[in-house]
Amino acid sequence: MILVTVFWGSVDELGEETVTTVALKDVTKVFKDGTLAVDSINLDVNDGEFMVLLGPSGCGKSTVLRMIAGLEDPTQGAVLLDGELANDLPPRDRKIAMVFQDFALYPHMTVGDNIAFPLRLAGVEPTPRGERVTDVASALGIGDVLARKPGQLSGGQRQRVAMGRAIIRRPGLFLMDEPLSNLDCGLRAELRAEISGLTRELGVTTVYVTHDQAEALTMADRVAIMRRGVLQDVGTPTQVYGRPATLYVAAFLGSPRMNLLEASVYVHLDRYVTLNLGEQSLYLPWDDIRSRAVAHYHGERIVVGMRAEALTPVSPDSPGDVLRGRIRYLEHHGHESLAFLDIGATAIVVDEMGARLDNPPEGQRGLRRFSSVMQRLTGKAVEAADDAAGGTRTSVLPDPGRHHRRPAELAVRLAPYPAVAAGHPLAVAVRMDALHFFDERGGRIDVGWR
Numbered sequence: 001m002i003l004v005t006v007f008w009g010s011v012d013e014l015g016e017e018t019v020t021t022v023a024l025k026d027v028t029k030v031f032k033d034g035t036l037a038v039d040s041i042n043l044d045v046n047d048g049e050f051m052v053l054l055g056p057s058g059c060g061k062s063t064v065l066r067m068i069a070g071l072e073d074p075t076q077g078a079v080l081l082d083g084e085l086a087n088d089l090p091p092r093d094r095k096i097a098m099v100f101q102d103f104a105l106y107p108h109m110t111v112g113d114n115i116a117f118p119l120r121l122a123g124v125e126p127t128p129r130g131e132r133v134t135d136v137a138s139a140l141g142i143g144d145v146l147a148r149k150p151g152q153l154s155g156g157q158r159q160r161v162a163m164g165r166a167i168i169r170r171p172g173l174f175l176m177d178e179p180l181s182n183l184d185c186g187l188r189a190e191l192r193a194e195i196s197g198l199t200r201e202l203g204v205t206t207v208y209v210t211h212d213q214a215e216a217l218t219m220a221d222r223v224a225i226m227r228r229g230v231l232q233d234v235g236t237p238t239q240v241y242g243r244p245a246t247l248y249v250a251a252f253l254g255s256p257r258m259n260l261l262e263a264s265v266y267v268h269l270d271r272y273v274t275l276n277l278g279e280q281s282l283y284l285p286w287d288d289i290r291s292r293a294v295a296h297y298h299g300e301r302i303v304v305g306m307r308a309e310a311l312t313p314v315s316p317d318s319p320g321d322v323l324r325g326r327i328r329y330l331e332h333h334g335h336e337s338l339a340f341l342d343i344g345a346t347a348i349v350v351d352e353m354g355a356r357l358d359n360p361p362e363g364q365r366g367l368r369r370f371s372s373v374m375q376r377l378t379g380k381a382v383e384a385a386d387d388a389a390g391g392t393r394t395s396v397l398p399d400p401g402r403h404h405r406r407p408a409e410l411a412v413r414l415a416p417y418p419a420v421a422a423g424h425p426l427a428v429a430v431r432m433d434a435l436h437f438f439d440e441r442g443g444r445i446d447v448g449w450r
């Protein structure tokens with residue numbers, strides 16, 4: 001573990017003020033060839049925060065980072081650094097340090113000279129420069145390779161040198177673009193702990209780009225999840241994992257992936273809401289506050305999400321919220337096994353293009369019709385439901401792209417050496433409070449939205 005005991009504030013090595021906060025206001029980037037890379041993004045990164053931009057390849061993460069660095073101009077919107085409009089500020093005046101995926105070290109210079117380079121450029125005298133390099137290198141665990149050239153280093157060492165060069169001026173804002181993606185798995189895990197430890201210890205604001213959810217969830221104070229230029233969700237790892245704002249985020253985060261099942265909704269007023277999954281149903285009790293929000297979809301299809309941790313194997317005759325099926329196949333992962341269960345349901349597979357249930361167009365009319373029936377029947381209850389749904393549905397507009405369906409294979413966690421095998425029947429208790437609900441556009445159906 002890297003230990004740095006000096007507190008680094010918002011003044012850099014040369015005593016210059018540094019930037020510590022970033023705000024993006026309706027930032028859009030359209031490239032010359034017409035590619036819409038970033039679509040009206042709003043994001044605040046707070047002082048000292050470790051913000052991770054997460055999303056698949058091509059979703060626009062690097063373009064966001066490059067706009068913060070000043071390497072790309074936004075087509076529209078404002079990039080604010082410490083609250084000041086920075087759209088026209090050249091990169092060198094932004095007081096930001098950046099680390100890239102390919103390290104970008106000078107091959108002909110020694111490690112020490114590489115790390116010292118920003119200080120040399122700024123005219124710092126050799127003696128203080130040398131002392132500073134020694135401090136930083138020993139903090140990064142590369143004190144013994146200062147005389148080597150980058151070509152004589154391992155990938156992990158090269159990445160540490162790149163970090164050293166970036167932090168030597170004690171920046172207030174640190175941008176990192178997939179800094180670990182060229183490293184092997186074990187080293188990535190080691191370095192991600194080091195990087196997040198180091199940046200926290202330094203109190204430096206960090207924006208970190210990755211497509212690796214494990215990196216995002218373990219390192220971030222907050223994660224911003226992007227898809228095709230659109231920001232889908234922003235929150236702490238617990239928030240985005242525990243209450244994903246969109247179907248896409250639900251499908252993207254977690255391993256095994258969240259089970260996403262198509263369900264038809266039927267309301268039995270004052271009793272429960274039936275979630276018909278095909279051959280089996282789950283029942284959301286009416287006194288569960290979420291049933292009011294789900295009830296809006298009476299007669300329609302929604303998506304019910306359940307992570308493997310919401311499912312516990314039970315004996316086949318167990319009462320309550322239980323799904324029964326047959327094991328299609330097992331996957332052994334050493335510390336656990338996963339069983340994939342045929343339960344006679346339909347899975348929604350969210351592909352890169354998007355997710356949408358092709359509800360009949362009259363679906364919305366059905367909803368309104370149902371609401372008015374509810375209103376007549378219950379009066380107040382509908383107002384509450386309306387409030388809940390209106391006030392809590394996410395404002396994110398997921399891209400209504402395509403999805404596909406296939407027979408569901410419900411992922412269930414089992415012990416490492418389970419007593420069951422493919423073909424065996426299995427029953428699982430469902431933790432109803434751990435279910436997620438999404439509408440036909442991929443937006444979350446919820447109450448008490450964060």
Ligand SMILES: Nc1ncnc2c1ncn2[C@@H]1O[C@H](COP(=O)(O)OP(=O)(O)OP(=O)(O)O)[C@@H](O)[C@H]1O
Pocket residue numbers: 031032033035036037055056057058059060061062063064211
């Ligand atoms: N200079 C450019 N001209 C045209 N299109 C570009 C340019 N740079 C990037 N793009 C496009 O903009 C979109 C977003 O690219 P960006 O590099 O920001 O994605 P990313 O999420 O960082 O992906 P990756 O993880 O693969 O680096 C992609 O469709 C990409 O092809």
